[in-house]
Amino acid sequence: MNPYNYLYLAALLFTIGAVGVVVRRNAIVVFMCIELMLNAANLTLVTFSRINGTLDGQVVAFFTMVVAACEVVVGLAIIVTIYRSRRSASVDDASLLKR
Amino acid sequence: MLEIQTPEAVMFWVLAPLSVIAALGMLLVKKAVHSALLLAWVMVTLAIFYIAQDALFLGIVQIVVYTGAVMMLFLFILMLVGVDASDSLTETIAGLRPIAITAAVGFGGLFVALISRATLGREAVGLQAANADGNVQGLAQKLFSTYVWPFEVVSALLITAALGAMVLAHHQRSVARPTQRQQSIARFRSGSLAGAAGLPSPGVFARHNAVDVPALLPDGSAAPTSISATLKARGDMLESRSFELGEVDNTVTEEK
């Protein structure tokens, strides 16, 4: 089994996640798409770890997970805060910095 | 290339299309809850891929942390926030969607093309040697020697994030919460006395839990204030009309 196939898969998932970030308006869905992109990146790390025969890739993937967890925690807290004051979870409504 | 050689290949060619379809579905489904479930599926597939690639620890962590904790967090927040009525898939920013899709197709195409060009030209080494002492042990070796400093930093980050989330989510009242007495006074002093007796309660028909059925006003129309706004927004409100006598199923069923 050619491990490069995992890379193609990761590329596809990453792209799909990126599109999701752009087209979806619900902040939580946007967030989930970002998670998807991070996971795609993790998949490449794991695959390269296998290709190169070292565990460093897995270590970095591990760190990525931690950072992603932090990001989710803070990001969701922000969403909750915004929702509390604006009664909306749409990213389009949070455009106050425009002016 | 496409010949099926190993169990891993079989697994890949089955699961990979499914994960891509699930990812695409994430974009296309209307309800955030469905998106979350599809993402959970993608994550589980990825966990399987990790394990298939000799990353046992990561695969487990992926399932436990991501699918278990992070996705639960998402769902929890979704419940907290409720389903936004504006969560439609029609685009409001002109031209954004075609631009995004074109850019994404180009990006993905180029990405794939690049990967195909950038093959190392040698077979994968495999992790048999690295995992000789076991995957977890190997990772631990790295993590607590070479990467100990990033490890500590990341842990500090995690704590900071946790604290930050608490601070953000903590809602400081700027004015004292009105007491019942004050609320009562306010109700009586408001423009009409309609609210003086409190909001109408839902559920006039006992055969249903009735939280999602609005009360009826004297003229027979539904009283919108009698049910939770969230239910209404989510579209879970039931028409009280459907409980009118003519509509009711008269057949008596035996309750056990």
Next chain:
Amino acid sequence: MNALTTMMLLPILGSLLIAVIPSDQVLRIKQAALAVTLLVAVTGVLTWFNFDSADTAFQFVQSVEWIPSFGINYAVGVDGLSLVLILMSVLLTPIVVLAGWNESEGGRWSAKVFYILILVLETMMIGVFAATDVFLFYVIFEAMLIPVYFLIGGYGSGDRAAAAVKFLLYSLFGGLLMLASIIGLYVISGANGGHTFDIAKLSEMHNYMSSTTQNLLFLGFFIAFAIKAPLWPLHTWLPGAAASGTPGTSVLLLGVLDKVGTFGMIRFCLTLFPDASRTFTPVIITLAVISIIYGAFLAIGATDIKRLIAYTSISHFGFITMGIFAMTTQGHSGSTLYMFNHGFSTAALFIVAGWMASRRGSSKIADFGGLQRVTPVMAWSFFIAGMSSLALPGLSSFVSEFLVLVGTFTRYPVAAVIATFGIVLAALYILIPVQKALHGPTTPGNENLPDLNIREKVAIAPVMAVIIALGFYPAPLLNVINPTSAHILEVQGFTDPLPSDSAGK
């Protein structure tokens, strides 16, 4: 302790002193500022007397490591050129403080801030002329903009904010080009004997540069200085800034800060890039001549007295630049002397114009009339200053202007001839405001203007004294300037043209 460092430290200490005086004791603050600036002036004069004019090397040298990893030193020292300019700066500052006694009031901030800015500016004025480390020079060159920006923007009149911003942007633009050149020099020095910013070592670097490199680096410096000095067509920031600033600020701006431009042309352009200077001389002389005539015409057409003075300065700076690039001892000494004299004659003009404007509440020439009958002393002060500006023989500017013209004529006769037409235009641009503002019947609104009081007389008297005394006896300054000028030209490899008709006879 080193005299130059002392001179630079005194105003800083003074500003700290002022900082601890309560803001509401305005008089005390003014007195402190005056005392400090006078003290600096005395130090400057003492330095002047301790200077050995026969020695062409830098004197009062001090060098302390500042940023060793880049070879940057706090290095100061003076030769005849910088000493003259430092003397001018330290003499003008107390005069500015005394003459503009009340101009700090009514600004955006308190009087305290005003005098702290003035004192900080004084430190930088001394430093910019004394620096012998190119990086130190650059830092002060740019840092000087800050106090001036706030002085114009905070205490000026009219469209002061816009003028201040324009001044700042123009100067920053030039400074940026210069920074690029300085870095270029630094890199070249690294490849040829070690990274340094020392001007003496950098002046050897032109031997290692291609002519293209040298030309480009030269332009970086020159454009910065041409903006500062203002040379046509980079002058348009000056009238606005000078007209919007308080008179005292404008005196320091025109009198001292702009001199940094012409000073830099000698100290950096010529010393660091002799071949490029030679290449660009025809262009620069042309620009200088245009500045002379152009500035004069615009001064004639000016309706605001402060703008008029600013335009006359553009004309005068044309003379200075022309003298520098004529590359003759007369031109060089004349230019250096011109810098000093222009400082005083413009100071006199601006100070008096400021008094006129503050009394009348307007600086439009048309609003004045017949002041000679109402305020004779003020009118006379303006008249003498004006006469100095048009280079009347017997007043200081004449000596320098004539030296510049003679020095230029021996090498570039055409330029000198065209520039000489400037003296006719000078008569016009001074006499037109004199006629409109001082002569004629006293127009309504001017009948009750008060004449100069004692403080103002005391402030203007030394300026007048310098203008007249140096007109008849410029030797004290020329004795200091001449060896330096001769030395610079000698290093450049220039000799004065011999008299064409008696050569060989």
Next chain:
Amino acid sequence: MTTSTSLGYLIALPLAGSIILLLAGRKADKWGHLLATALSASSFGLGLYQLSQMLRLEPEERAFTQKLFSWISVGTFNVDAGLLLDQLSICFVLLITGVGTLIHIYSISYMSHDRDRRRFFAYLNLFIAAMLLLVLGDSYLNLYVGWEGVGLASYLLIGFWNQKPAYATASKKAFVMNRIGDMGLSFAIMIAFATLGTVTFAGVKEASESASTATLTGIGIMLLIAAAGKSAQFPLQAWLGDAMAGPTPVSALIHAATMVTAGVYLITRSNFIFDAAPTAQLLVVIVGAVTLIFGALIGTAKDDIKKALAASTMSQIGYMTLAAGLGPAGYAIAIMHLLTHGFFKAGMFLGAGSVMHGMKDQVNMRRYGALGKFMPITFVTFGLGYLAIIGVPPFAGFYSKDLIIETAFNAGGVKGILLGSMTLFGAILTAFYMTRVMVLTFTSPERWEEDQHPHESPILMWLPMVVLAIGSVTTGYLFTRGDALVHWLEPVFGEHGEHTELLPHKVVSALAITAVIIGASIALVKYQFSEVDAEAPNKVSILTRLARKDLLQDSFNESVFMRPGQVLTRWLVKGDDNVVDGTVRLVGRTALGAGAELRRTQTGFARSYSALILIGALVLIAGIWVITQ
């Protein structure tokens, strides 16, 4: 050459007076005029003392020099503040201080009612000092200081009553036109330094012997421009008429006797240059000849007594310039005419002042008439000056003008005949316009405006007039007796070889006297023996109209220089604002505009930004794709 230590005081005394009077302010109102007069007189005394010292020495040693200090010294450009008093300078020193003192005395009375009399005397003293510096400087640069100094004093004095806008304009005009001349002097000095390496008279004289003709011609022409500016010679003559705005004593001292003759001094002082530069010399003659006719023509039509006299001054200086252009033969004669002219013209201006004093500052001669009866002393002194200027023997003007005409005829060839005829024609015109002034003012029937009570002036005013009148009568004879002045000046100008005489001396004298008779007769017929209108008649010949308008000199200057200059200024002002600064502002506006355009991409929608990021990533990856191809 003899060194002296006391020359500086000649200048220092009046200079000190001027400074004291200006600085002392109103406190000096009571005694200021006396101090100024005393200082001027003591300067005159010192001049006499120097003359006596000079007379004791051999002619070749009569030049005194004094180095005060080193003024400007840069490289090879070394100019000392040095003074030179030689036979030429002493003539001027005595004229300046002598006539100057008389005019100081006159002004004490003339200006007694002016609240600013002290200031007036300060200016007068300043003028004396500057003029002395002009004639005593030992180099062109020192001369230049005095040259501009007198220009300044002239400016201040013309504009003494500058509360009248017209007077203020007149003073400015004088200064600016003088500056054009000064520019010529600057050029001359620059050329001298660049080519000869020195600017002292002695140095230039020595170097000129080996210098090329082209150089000397250049210097000469530039000096001529300078002289034309200061001496109101064609084409820089237009300021003199307006300069009559100043108080009459000023007109007498500065714009008749002394300052305006500085140009002649400059040319004669630079004789060694002009002698070696025939082209420049020819130009001097042409300028002199043109001006002499030009001024005389203007003089025939002027009704303002001071302007008529000013035109006459212009014309007479034209005579001097012409003489100075005739080379060694003419220098001394030019100086002689200059000195005699100094006496009679100053006397006549003072007379005019006296008339104005008695006629409530009326200057229009058509409003005078029959004043001889009321102002006998003025009449007589003015009359003596009149006789001198038109050249009636044995008055001073006869000797000097006669010599000029003779020298002009003797210049040789067609040039001689042409110049001689022009000088003769000038003599006719002079006789005509001066007779006209005389007749209109003193002898014709009275045409006063109402409420006029003409009276003789006080003694302080008529005493100087008497002294000057005596000078107008005697100086000509004294100077020519045994060619006294010519011989006196020989060490300066060099001896001139004998010329072939075109016409014998007596014939020239006869011609000159005939010219005077013709001119005077016409004027007498026209003004004494026929009715004169109190208002200037309008139906006059085109020539008269032109002459009244100063032969269009102002119109010419205005249309050729002033208006185009104003237009140019306006254009430049607009151009500076719109083009030069406009370019700068355009840079700013471009930045602002670009910002405004780019701001549109900042919609505030996070999703747009993420789309941009996506596009950025696409570009990046496309870049990588292209690079790695």
